[in-house]
Amino acid sequence: MGQNAGGGAGEFEIIAALRVLAGSPRSDLRVGSGDDAAVIDLGLGRLLLLSCDAQVEGVHFVTARIEPDRLGRRAAAGALSDIAAMGGHATHGLVSIIAPQRMAATVIEAVQRGIAAEMTRWGAAIVGGNLCRGPALSIELSVLGEVRSTDLLTRAGAREGDRLLVSGRLGAAAAGLRLASDAGLVVSTAARAEAVAAHERPAPRLDVARAIVRAGGATAAIDLSDGLAADLGHLLTASGVGAWIDAGRLPIAGSTIEVAQALGIDPLDLALHGGEDYELLLTAPAESVAALCAAVAGGSDVELTEIGEVRARGAGIRLGLTDGERALDPIGYRHF
Amino acid sequence: MGQNAGGGAGEFEIIAALRVLAGSPRSDLRVGSGDDAAVIDLGLGRLLLLSCDAQVEGVHFVTARIEPDRLGRRAAAGALSDIAAMGGHATHGLVSIIAPQRMAATVIEAVQRGIAAEMTRWGAAIVGGNLCRGPALSIELSVLGEVRSTDLLTRAGAREGDRLLVSGRLGAAAAGLRLASDAGLVVSTAARAEAVAAHERPAPRLDVARAIVRAGGATAAIDLSDGLAADLGHLLTASGVGAWIDAGRLPIAGSTIEVAQALGIDPLDLALHGGEDYELLLTAPAESVAALCAAVAGGSDVELTEIGEVRARGAGIRLGLTDGERALDPIGYRHF
Numbered sequence: 001m002g003q004n005a006g007g008g009a010g011e012f013e014i015i016a017a018l019r020v021l022a023g024s025p026r027s028d029l030r031v032g033s034g035d036d037a038a039v040i041d042l043g044l045g046r047l048l049l050l051s052c053d054a055q056v057e058g059v060h061f062v063t064a065r066i067e068p069d070r071l072g073r074r075a076a077a078g079a080l081s082d083i084a085a086m087g088g089h090a091t092h093g094l095v096s097i098i099a100p101q102r103m104a105a106t107v108i109e110a111v112q113r114g115i116a117a118e119m120t121r122w123g124a125a126i127v128g129g130n131l132c133r134g135p136a137l138s139i140e141l142s143v144l145g146e147v148r149s150t151d152l153l154t155r156a157g158a159r160e161g162d163r164l165l166v167s168g169r170l171g172a173a174a175a176g177l178r179l180a181s182d183a184g185l186v187v188s189t190a191a192r193a194e195a196v197a198a199h200e201r202p203a204p205r206l207d208v209a210r211a212i213v214r215a216g217g218a219t220a221a222i223d224l225s226d227g228l229a230a231d232l233g234h235l236l237t238a239s240g241v242g243a244w245i246d247a248g249r250l251p252i253a254g255s256t257i258e259v260a261q262a263l264g265i266d267p268l269d270l271a272l273h274g275g276e277d278y279e280l281l282l283t284a285p286a287e288s289v290a291a292l293c294a295a296v297a298g299g300s301d302v303e304l305t306e307i308g309e310v311r312a313r314g315a316g317i318r319l320g321l322t323d324g325e326r327a328l329d330p331i332g333y334r335h336f
Numbered sequence: 337m338g339q340n341a342g343g344g345a346g347e348f349e350i351i352a353a354l355r356v357l358a359g360s361p362r363s364d365l366r367v368g369s370g371d372d373a374a375v376i377d378l379g380l381g382r383l384l385l386l387s388c389d390a391q392v393e394g395v396h397f398v399t400a401r402i403e404p405d406r407l408g409r410r411a412a413a414g415a416l417s418d419i420a421a422m423g424g425h426a427t428h429g430l431v432s433i434i435a436p437q438r439m440a441a442t443v444i445e446a447v448q449r450g451i452a453a454e455m456t457r458w459g460a461a462i463v464g465g466n467l468c469r470g471p472a473l474s475i476e477l478s479v480l481g482e483v484r485s486t487d488l489l490t491r492a493g494a495r496e497g498d499r500l501l502v503s504g505r506l507g508a509a510a511a512g513l514r515l516a517s518d519a520g521l522v523v524s525t526a527a528r529a530e531a532v533a534a535h536e537r538p539a540p541r542l543d544v545a546r547a548i549v550r551a552g553g554a555t556a557a558i559d560l561s562d563g564l565a566a567d568l569g570h571l572l573t574a575s576g577v578g579a580w581i582d583a584g585r586l587p588i589a590g591s592t593i594e595v596a597q598a599l600g601i602d603p604l605d606l607a608l609h610g611g612e613d614y615e616l617l618l619t620a621p622a623e624s625v626a627a628l629c630a631a632v633a634g635g636s637d638v639e640l641t642e643i644g645e646v647r648a649r650g651a652g653i654r655l656g657l658t659d660g661e662r663a664l665d666p667i668g669y670r671h672f
Contacts, residue, residue: 026427026461038463040428040480042378050463052430052478056470091362092376094388096476125362127374127386134392136471140432142388142478144376 035154036085036223037145047152049145051082057136065180068107070200072114075139078225080122080204081278083145085223087153087213089206090124092144098134111139122206151213155238158220158283162310164243165292167208167279168302170228171256171267172198174274178259187258195255202278209280211299217288224279226332229272231281232317233330242315245308248322275332283310371491372421372559373481383488385481387418393473401516404443406536408450414561415479416458416540417614421559423549424483425542426460431477434470447475458542487549491574494556494619498646500579501628503544503615504638506564507592507603508534510610514595523594531591538614545616547635553624558617562668563609567617568653569666578651581644584658611668619646
């Protein structure tokens with residue numbers, strides 16, 4: 001949710017302004033704007049999670065280059081990922097589609113089918129929606145989730161000395177976006193398949209979240225929508241800490257490396273600043289790491305990798321390289 | 337929610353398809369797609385209401401002709417109105433804005449301020465949102481509400497013999513839209529002020545809903561977003577009944593009459609088919625009408641007017657005129 005607000009400073013000022021103009025104060029609001037999902041206290045230890053995500057033609061995707069059902073799946077994954085980042089499970093969704101008049105009903109139906117398939121996969125019901133015309137295809141999802149009060153993960157709990165862990169592999173979605181944008185890039189068939197799948201069918205890590213919550217010990221979490229550097233920056237800001245990342249331990253996807261080579265850029269750029277991986281980044285004290293890794297390996301298709309540690313606030317983000325270390329700017333994909 | 341899906345048959349087919357592809361079935365879903373808001377059972381007699389509404393530049397408004405804060409208020413009113421139609425009160429909202437790159441941050445902030453002001457007025461908190469760029473300004477609101485299980489109003493409860501009641505006055509928002517679209521229309525200053533206010537600052541009838549629920553007796557309700565004829569059609573379809581409306585009893589706004597005269601059209605056209613009045617249409621047995629009217633007069637700025645009655649299904653919608661009666665087509669504003 002917050003992340004989709006993207007990178008530009010102007011945008012964050014606006015989001016900050018929205019936080020000030022937040023309507024009526026309500027005593028049941030546990031977490032408002034500024035985390036992956038809003039958290040509303042339903043009482044009796046139950047928390048309601050609320051998140052939204054938008055996918056806009058020409059900004060997040062190019063219609064001609066993606067099958068409409070995959071577009072639907074991608075839109076759903078973005079909103080479901082926010083629920084995962086809070087340690088929750090998804091329950092219900094609202095779908096709002098703006099579609100150009102020229103667009104065939106079959107295309108819109110395929111988008112809806114993709115959304116429904118992804119929601120069904122995670123046990124969530126689509127309970128309503130909107131459809132109206134407009135200049136470009138836009139898919140907007142609001143997803144509800146639930147989490148027990150004791151299981152809630154936010155961005156704000158990281159403590160100095162905690163380890164940084166990330167699920168899955170990094171940069172493949174950004175690599176897939178580059179392949180979709182430049183038909184001339186030459187990479188292996190396997191790399192193309194991996195990157196295109198990551199871009200078109202990102203997997204919200206609700207299974208990873210369930211395993212993390214079951215294992216216990218995690219102190220903070222965020223999902224990677226803007227890229228590791230930017231989203232780590234959000235988590236550190238919310239927690240009031242800094243971090244050190246070991247570049248050599250980053251689980252960079254094989255396709256990321258191949259696409260970066262074809263582009264003549266450093267794979268680290270895609271792994272650190274490429275958006276829409278939708279992996280989970282979390283922090284936990286050293287003594288919880290083994291149990292967390294075992295739980296995730298047993299409860300999902302992916303693994304957790306330890307990539308660094310939480311440092312004191314003044315440290316900023318430091319990136320350890322084979323030949324020294326440097327400051328890492330928390331920047332990602334900029335919408336504005 | 338459902339209403340914003342608008343008029344075209346193609347659209348309703350798509351919405352119907354979405355209902356089939358509704359993700360996982362869930363036992364806590366009391367009402368899904370096809371009413372003003374989705375209804376989720378929270379247990380202990382508490383129902384969660386969930387609705388969304390989109391306002392798109394060039395479709396629902398023309399940016400140059402409306403102040404951005406009023407645009408925000410209007411967007412909020414549309415989603416809040418759905419909560420009113422279920423007999424509920426609004427609690428929380430998510431705001432998603434798509435804005436062109438050329439748009440100044442101050443304009444976006446003004447939109448947000450308008451949304452926040454309208455939400456605050458009804459005690460609802462804005463708990464999160466999204467901002468991204470796109471080809472045209474689009475404002476999407478998801479609003480949560482709550483209603484006691486015993487107070488829930490749906491579209492589906494109308495029974496033959498029930499009276500039809502509507503809040504406020506009809507057609508002024510459509511009249512305001514015509515004035516905004518045609519600077520050459522000549523009407524009185526008072527009529528212009530009324531119509532422009534109805535168009536730019538529609539009032540969600542949450543206070544009317546509260547009064548209705550307190551009085552008791554209402555059997556079904558819907559809010560007027562597509563126009564009386566279309567929304568009555570939705571209510572009748574959901575309830576499996578027909579209706580008779582007395583044209584002479586319709587509370588047509590004074591501005592509607594003046595604008596219709598200036599346009600050379602029948603004021604009934606605007607009152608019956610003009611969208612975005614956001615009044616409530618309800619049904620109740622004859623013996624409840626007096627108490628409902630008294631409660632609404634005492635609890636809000638507007639009055640309820642009895643405009644007709646519920647008939648058997650086969651009757652369709654009949655419109656009684658001074659010189660006879662005719663069938664009324666349940667059509668409203670068409671997005672597609």
